[in-house]
Amino acid sequence: MYGALDISTSALVANRVRMTTISANLANRSTITNEFGEYEPFRRRLVEMAAGDPDSGNAMGVHIAAIREDDGPLQAKYEPNSPHADESGYVYYPDIDPVIEQMNAMEAARSYEANIAVIEATKSMMRVALEVLT
Numbered sequence: 055m056y057g058a059l060d061i062s063t064s065a066l067v068a069n070r071v072r073m074t075t076i077s078a079n080l081a082n083r084s085t086i087t088n089e090f091g092e093y094e095p096f097r098r099r100l101v102e103m104a105a106g107d108p109d110s111g112n113a114m115g116v117h118i119a120a121i122r123e124d125d126g127p128l129q130a131k132y133e134p135n136s137p138h139a140d141e142s143g144y145v146y147y148p149d150i151d152p153v154i155e156q157m158n159a160m161e162a163a164r165s166y167e168a169n170i171a172v173i174e175a176t177k178s179m180m181r182v183a184l185e186v187l188t
Contacts, residue, residue, distance in 0.1 A: 057114060058176045062169040064107065064115035069166040071118050072101045076159045083150040086138060093138045096148040097123035124149075 082096040104119035106112060126149060134143030 059173060060112075061115045062172045062176070064117060065169040066166060066173075068101075068103050068116045068118055069162045069169070071121075072103075072162045073159060073166075075099045075101050075121060076155050076162065079150050080152060080155050083148055083152065086145065086147055095128050095146050096150075097125070098148060098150050100124055 079098050085096040086093060088094040099121050100123075101118060102120045102122065103116050105116060107115050107117055128146035129149040130144040130146055132143055133139055133145045136145045138145045140146075
């Protein structure tokens with residue numbers, strides 16, 4: 055029974071990281087400079103999950119394997135008066151679609167909710183098992 059709690063807990067942690075990453079993507083969808091004020095359009099972050107726990111060697115559960123930057127194209131906008139415009143007058147912005155990010159957030163939220171339900175069911179089974187023993 056404790057294994058089921060560990061598996062669901064690992065999924066809760068992974069989905070929390072996923073939601074944080076999605077929030078960062080949405081918050082930075084218009085960001086074109088880095089923390090030093092240099093022109094560097096924000097790149098969408100993608101969360102990669104993998105099975106198991108590499109720290110303990112346990113094959114059960116899930117963990118964040120990597121958070122990588124999307125290497126897809128940027129969205130070009132014609133802004134010839136911008137100091138960040140290229141020689142053709144285009145400024146490149148992150149290509150972050152709020153609809154896709156919202157769908158990903160809904161998926162992560164549903165997964166989180168499902169794992170909460172599993173934890174509650176496991177706790178209920180443990181409670182019944184203890185009542186039978188007493």
